[in-house]
Amino acid sequence: MAQADVQVVQMWTLLSGGDGARMRALIDGFNAAQNEVRVESTTLRWGEPFYTKLITASVAGAGPDLATIHLSRLPNLAGGGVLRPVTAAELEAAGLRGADFLPRQWARSQYEGRAYAVPLDMHPLVLYYNKDLAGQAGLLDAGGRLKPIVGMDALTNAFRAVKERTGKDGMTMEAAQSTYAIWRLWLSLLAQQGHPVVEGGRFAYGAAGERTLAAIASWFRAGYARAGQDYPASTSQFMAGNAGFMINGVWEVPELVRGTRAGTIRFKYGIAPLPQLYGNASTWADSHGFAIPASEGRPMRPEKLRAVLKFVAYVSQHSFGWAEGGHIPAYRPVAESAAVRALMPNAEYAAAAANVVYDPPGWYMGAAGPLEAIASKFLPAPLAGQLTPADALRRFESEAQRLLKKRPPRY
Amino acid sequence: MKRKRRTEALSAALLLAPFMAAYALFFLLPAVQTLYLSLTESSLTRTSAFVGLANYDTLIHDPSFWSSLGNTFHFSLLTVIPLTALGLVMALLVDHFTGGGKRAGSWLQGAFFLPYVLPISVMTLIADWMLQPSSGIVNRLLGIQRAWFSDLDWAMPVVAIATIWWTVGFNMLMFLAGLRNIPREQYEAAALDGARGFAVFRHITWPALLPVTITALVLQLIASLKVFGQTYIMTTGGPFNTTRVTLHYMYETAFTQSDAGYAAAVAMAFMAVVVALGLLQAVLLRKRK
Numbered sequence: 160m161a162q163a164d165v166q167v168v169q170m171w172t173l174l175s176g177g178d179g180a181r182m183r184a185l186i187d188g189f190n191a192a193q194n195e196v197r198v199e200s201t202t203l204r205w206g207e208p209f210y211t212k213l214i215t216a217s218v219a220g221a222g223p224d225l226a227t228i229h230l231s232r233l234p235n236l237a238g239g240g241v242l243r244p245v246t247a248a249e250l251e252a253a254g255l256r257g258a259d260f261l262p263r264q265w266a267r268s269q270y271e272g273r274a275y276a277v278p279l280d281m282h283p284l285v286l287y288y289n290k291d292l293a294g295q296a297g298l299l300d301a302g303g304r305l306k307p308i309v310g311m312d313a314l315t316n317a318f319r320a321v322k323e324r325t326g327k328d329g330m331t332m333e334a335a336q337s338t339y340a341i342w343r344l345w346l347s348l349l350a351q352q353g354h355p356v357v358e359g360g361r362f363a364y365g366a367a368g369e370r371t372l373a374a375i376a377s378w379f380r381a382g383y384a385r386a387g388q389d390y391p392a393s394t395s396q397f398m399a400g401n402a403g404f405m406i407n408g409v410w411e412v413p414e415l416v417r418g419t420r421a422g423t424i425r426f427k428y429g430i431a432p433l434p435q436l437y438g439n440a441s442t443w444a445d446s447h448g449f450a451i452p453a454s455e456g457r458p459m460r461p462e463k464l465r466a467v468l469k470f471v472a473y474v475s476q477h478s479f480g481w482a483e484g485g486h487i488p489a490y491r492p493v494a495e496s497a498a499v500r501a502l503m504p505n506a507e508y509a510a511a512a513a514n515v516v517y518d519p520p521g522w523y524m525g526a527a528g529p530l531e532a533i534a535s536k537f538l539p540a541p542l543a544g545q546l547t548p549a550d551a552l553r554r555f556e557s558e559a560q561r562l563l564k565k566r567p568p569r570y
Numbered sequence: 571m572k573r574k575r576r577t578e579a580l581s582a583a584l585l586l587a588p589f590m591a592a593y594a595l596f597f598l599l600p601a602v603q604t605l606y607l608s609l610t611e612s613s614l615t616r617t618s619a620f621v622g623l624a625n626y627d628t629l630i631h632d633p634s635f636w637s638s639l640g641n642t643f644h645f646s647l648l649t650v651i652p653l654t655a656l657g658l659v660m661a662l663l664v665d666h667f668t669g670g671g672k673r674a675g676s677w678l679q680g681a682f683f684l685p686y687v688l689p690i691s692v693m694t695l696i697a698d699w700m701l702q703p704s705s706g707i708v709n710r711l712l713g714i715q716r717a718w719f720s721d722l723d724w725a726m727p728v729v730a731i732a733t734i735w736w737t738v739g740f741n742m743l744m745f746l747a748g749l750r751n752i753p754r755e756q757y758e759a760a761a762l763d764g765a766r767g768f769a770v771f772r773h774i775t776w777p778a779l780l781p782v783t784i785t786a787l788v789l790q791l792i793a794s795l796k797v798f799g800q801t802y803i804m805t806t807g808g809p810f811n812t813t814r815v816t817l818h819y820m821y822e823t824a825f826t827q828s829d830a831g832y833a834a835a836v837a838m839a840f841m842a843v844v845v846a847l848g849l850l851q852a853v854l855l856r857k858r859k
Contacts, residue, residue: 336808
């Protein structure tokens, strides 16, 4: 085939670290596997800058051909006119059907009855544990696995046991100002009590919000965990063997696998779903997905669309490589394959998938979205004792009130 | 004669035209557009409805706006006078060690000015390294483990100190230029009259530098009110918004919340505050002269 016939697909991603390396491997694999389409990807800074750039570029008609997004941002992006819907016929031409994807992720890719993304994965919060420290604290069963932990007191006691028996911190998690982890945990635990954060344009968590935040803060106030640690500090505390537990997303799995292989991690670790601390075992999760920017005034040519979807289909079919990054694949033939079911350590927390909750729908919701950005400023403050839980939530609501009242923006 | 004047006017107009065009294109036009934007409900790129003064009405009742304005003043309070005074002291030092075979002056001048040439990202990176809770040199020297940027009492002062270190070089240069404009004869005359030390500074140097001082204070106040990058990078406005300045709030409403109309209202209100303060300060300081 002549060089001129090669379709070049420009993709923007926000995937960095292990995720970035894995996506790069998938792109290289795709580019090497055929010679009709070449994918060129650009990695942009995670979070708000990525979405701002995607929104403005798409509206200005200068967006990329393909972008990775969080499905939690779909109501915002699809509703705002940033994304181009993909029809069933277009997907089918690439060999993909809605039924090929796990129902929950597929449903999260829809907006007002149309598909605006092709789901790639799901990444819930999980509970990492250091088997050496947890063993010393008497928290493991005969098989070396974490004994079931049910209820807030049980988890707090586990953290205390590690602290008292080993001298190391009971747990670690990202807890500095402007970090999202506390929001995700808080959201999970509210869902475990059956309380949505927002419902009908109002804050709906009630007294449970303060109680739950106070319970999280108590781990830090009692000295079982360190307040004020940013993301790298919190993960390296766990990787260095200086904390019994870590609450984090599954995306740290590759670092643990790599560290164990390289000998830099000198302890045995295990991973469990986030425990049931209240009425049920709900766990926050988000998903990555592929979406096509609308790029207003510059509609995508059919041959470009075919090229884009060909790549998306390839990644879906090869998402075993993505599962190795800790994520739970969304493409059923891979997700339900024996290879993925046997993949370690993923198999240890696969049960979490049954209990995941996403951010509730709303234009202001989602990864690095407006509401999360505000929450990230106030929710960590009680952990360091800078605000009472009640005060933190009052300030959070007072600042977020304007968002809830605002009409969804049309970009 | 008349014809000559006409050619003069023509060439003046021709020479001014490029500047006027650029000024209109890059300042006046955007300013008018921002004013219009502030009267609409707009997302990042699309204007959806004319809403009159609704955004300003929201603004007046918005505690987040007022707290951000308070934080801006807090930062200005911590920087304007120290930056001006320190600039003067540094200029005097450089001047003292210059001339008459002394070469330390130019070395000092370079050392004082060097931080100013750093891009903000580099400056904040250095400050961040020095102030790391467990590994930073500041905590090591003090023998403590303070997380400076998330400390309620210290976050803003630390940003202010870093800013002073970063930008004081420019004020020093202004004062140095002022110092070098003072005729040497005045000092010689004073020396003949037997004036020395502080008396020379008080009666000759200081009065001669007053116009420079006023300029420095006004420029510094405007610069400090416009602070954004330092707090955005170093503290991200935290802990819980206690270092979020007005421009940062404007950025958040425009980009994180896609509320360009409201952000424009914040911008207009803030511009009014800056202009008013700048004028007030200039008038007050001139009167005293």
